[in-house]
Structures are given as C-alpha cells and as structure tokens.
Amino acid sequence: MTSTEYARTIAGFGTVRVDRVDPAADAPLLHRWVNEERARFWGMHGTTVEEVRDIYAHLDSLPTHHGFLVHRDDVPVALFQTYEPEADRVSECYEVQPGDIGIHLFLAPSATPEPGFTEHLLTALLDFALTARTRVVGEPDAANTKVLTRLARTGFTLGPEIVLPEIDLPEVHIPEKRARLVFYTRKTP
Template structure:
C-alpha cells in the first residue's frame, strides 16, 4: 500500500495500492467537472437505483459532487483499476451525518458508500479484491468503517458481509431537508468493519 501524487486522471490519487492478482487501484477525489458525465451514466442505471440519484441530469450530478467537494466531512472518490474507472466511493464523518441518529458513533468511525461500475463481462471475485484496497484506504488512521445500504439492497448487504462487515440492525435514516440538499428518509441496514 502506498500513497502517491502521480495523477490517474485530472486529479492526483490519495491512495494507490497494488492488489495481487487484480491490479493497481488508484483512489482520487471526484473531479465534479471532469467526472460528472461518467458518474451520471452509472447512477442512472436501474442497478444503481439504491444510490438515490436516478433521474438526475449531468448538470445535477456535477452540482451534487461540487457541493460534496465543498464539505470537510463528506468526500467523493473515483476509483480506477489499472487506469480504468471501476467504482464510486464516498466517505464521511458519521457524527456529521444523519446516520449518527441511528447508532452510537465511536471515535475513529468512518462512514462509507460504494457504487461499483457496470461491467460488460462480470469478473468473479472482482468486488472482493476491490474491497481490499477500499477498506485499506478507509481504515487508514481509523478503527471502524460503517456502511448503511438500503435495507432492500440484498446484493450490497451480502457483498458487505462477504467483505467481513458485521451486520447490524435495520434502522430508518431520517429525512434531510436543507436548502442545499434534500435526502428522503431511508430504511437501511447498518454494517460495521473493525480494523
């Protein structure tokens, strides 16, 4: 595992890791301008319905990630394997998020969201090997990762369990209704990965 400054696109990566038998994974902050069209295509597929951005335009995706980029508590990352975009990864401080109303946030917690890019040809073991780099990045300097996928997203919940997350209770994440962002209430399943 290394941290590097060589660019993997227009934005320098914050984490670079070679995963044996998989390739080199580079995690770089989302470039709202440069990555909006790519992300728009991903989040508007039916398979990404739980991401909550279906029906958005490219401009709306750009605005959402520009807003995220302006925050100090929430971060969006584009993940590439050997130069190819393969996932959207978001981290956040649980104490600054609605999830804090649903569980006892501990020092060292970090929240995570993952959207794996569509694949023309599914690759057995792809997500498991990708998670090696994602969890190494998320848990660097942290003690526990917290995920809260939609309770109806059985595939994501199973993927987290296979990655070593301990499944927690179902909760209702409260609605967020602010001038700059609106997020409806969501029934979610908590999951925890301790380093």
C-alpha cells in the same frame, strides 16, 4: 484537476487508484452510472448531468464528506465516498465511536463480471478508509439484499435496520431511507 489520494497494487488484480472526484470533469461518467436501473439504491436515479455535478461539487465543499473515483489500472471502476459519521444523518441512528468512518461504494457497470473483483477492490478500499481509523460503518438500503450478502461474506457485521431521516436544506435534499447498518473493524495482525 484530480488528486490521487491512494494507490495500491494487488497481485493478480492490478493497481487500485483512488482519486478525488472532479465534479465538472467526472459528472458525465457518474451520471451514466447512477442513472442505470441497477443504481436505484444509490438514490440519484433520474438526475441530470448538471445535478450530478452540483451534488459532487457540494460534497467536495464539505470538510467531513469526500467523493472518490476509483480506478483499476487507469480504468474507472467505482465511486467511493467517505464521511465523518458524527457529521451525517446516520449519527441519529447509532452511537458513533471514536475511530469510525462512514463509507458508500458504487461499483461501475460491467459487461463481463469477474470472479473476485469486488473482494479485491474492497480489500484496497477498506485499507484506504481505515488509514488512521479503526471501524467502517455503512448504511446500504435495507432492500438491497445482494449488497448485504456480499458485505457479510467480506467480513462486515450486519447491524440493525434503521430509518435515516430526511434532510431538506437549501443546498441538498435527501429523502428518508430504510437502511441496514453494517460495520467492519480493522483486523489486528
């Protein structure tokens, strides 16, 4: 059973709802998304449905990392992850500050791109991530210039390129990754 963590209606866009990922129920959908060629930067290309389920079951077991399925008016449109930077490999690459929260965002494939879609969705997701936080940190693949350009236009500050170290544990393997740090600080009214 999924648990809704956040919902926000944006005029002219619709209602954005953020639900916890249900690893068993959501794995087939997520598997389709992450195995498209456009998803190569997500790092799960070539996985099976069972591997996707196991990855999100492991993520769900951690108190520091969370996976969310994002809906717009009840249609799944994105995969969103948050994490505590001090409990993640990114902490080896920058000085974590109090109030930081890490994010990963994967937009679902769309047959009909919609102007303003990403901006509206990011508005809601940043609001959600910054609840009781002051700064978002992300580390998209350094070669993903399309995402880096989009984030800069949205108000993220581009930081330095880094190399995220490999993680090789019995329950998870994440290869080394060349990334670019990005930061978004809560706007004060």
